Amino acid sequence: MGTLEVTAGAFTGEDRAAELLRRVEQDERQRARREQRATALGRLAFGIGIFLAWELMSGTVLDQFFVSKPSHIAASLWAMLTTEGLLYHLRFTVVEAVTGYAIGAGTGLVLGLVLARVEFVYRIVEPFVVAFYGIPRIALAPLFILWFGIGIASKIAIAAIMVFFIVFINTIAGIRSVPAQFVQIARVMGASEWDLVRKIAVPAATPFIIAALQITVPQAMIGAIVGEFISSNRGVGHLISRAAGFLDTPGLFAGIAALLVVVMLMNQAVTSLGGYLMRWSPKHGALRDVR
């Protein structure tokens, strides 16, 4: 009788545990869904709130000439899109920013890798790198226009220099942060120099590199736009500065809105790449306590 009771108890105990696990899983999934929905709703409400406040305050509390109105900006954006060839201009700006970004990030990465691995060379050039890094890079823009002309090349060069130093310096910092024991053990395991770079140094530096790639997305856009401001007859920067010349505030905001969309898309692309490359990080998918 006693044994029977114990067996039965153990059986229902396991049943209960399975049931409990199922229930907690279900609750967790529901909670996650609710949380997601609440966040999305909150964002939407916040965005609408801003536009609504802007729309209502413009012309009443604030001078409409200076701040314009979302409805006017939308109209202006539409006009730009249909009659002023916004997409044509946008294409130039995007090509400049993306190409500049790719060149700047690529050279920064490769040069950073090489320099960080050769300690002696690094020690020699370090102060020079720091000095160049200290130059307000935007001040180089006129120089680049002098060198590369008023066409697309000078804007690419400006965007590239905006990106290059940040990626370069972060790559060096990332590689120098690689734990010495990783390198020593890999050597004992028989790793070649190339193995060390590819399988130890670069992955270990990835968090630094990703951070730099994210920070520099808007920097590339700044480079392209500033180039267009200084001298250009094409591109969104040109549209914006022309609108400013005509005191066309809605046109100005419309140009900025177009840029915003592009930068957000670029950001999203880099963030997704970063999330993929950093999938091993404890922040991704760590076990979470049940609340």
Place this chain on the structure above:
Amino acid sequence: MSGNDAVIRARDVYKVFVARGAGRDRQAFLALRGVNLTIGRGRFVSFVGPSGCGKSTLLNMIAGLVRPTEGEVWFESAPVARVNTSVGYITQDDNLLPWRTLQENVEVALEFRGVSAEERRERAAHHIATVGLRGFERHYPHELSGGMRKRASLIRTLIYDPPVVLMDEPFGPLDAQTRVILQDELLRLWSGTGKTIVFVTHDLVEAIALSDEIALFSRSPGTIKQVYQVPLPRPRDVFHIHADPRFPEFYDRLWRDLREEISEVDLGGT
């Protein structure tokens, strides 16, 4: 297993380290003084001694990561002159690469050694199974427990079959239970392989339970004060090592000799 067949020999090894102070301040200090030691093939040898006595330095010399300032460390038939890829090296930290899954971590040395993907997978699967980690192949290190990570770091070294394995306080950071379990597992993995193991530890019980010989280091600057043959037969039961009648006497002797080398400060004035 004869003692005449030496794998590692240290001949009158001295090591001077230089501490870098502020600016140009440099201070040299002696870490090892006149170390002589012979380690026979297939032996399990432990280094014990007070903190900072140079045990790890000697281990690093065998691995070719540190060079003697004077004297020579021989491996097989030549002095160690560069990184020694004939050894396996296991440290206190597991040093698993956080961006690689368990399986990828176990395979990494084989990748360095140009083993084909198929063979790597097979050998990894075999080793993962021997330490009971099947089912965790795709986990990242941060998703594993301390004991599991330690097992992973053991097999990622054993997988390339190095004839000599150097272990620097490998079980130091583990809890007492996991420690003994892993000691038992290490003996199981080692027995019959003919591998030579050099094992640094602070734990005398661990040294006695595992080793054939124990080299006792003097206080810094370290030298080898004495080498003991552990009087316990194999196979050993690490869980009941205390129960062996020869254990207490040997332990007391070892502890008495070690104690002379520990400074009064570290003993807390007793």
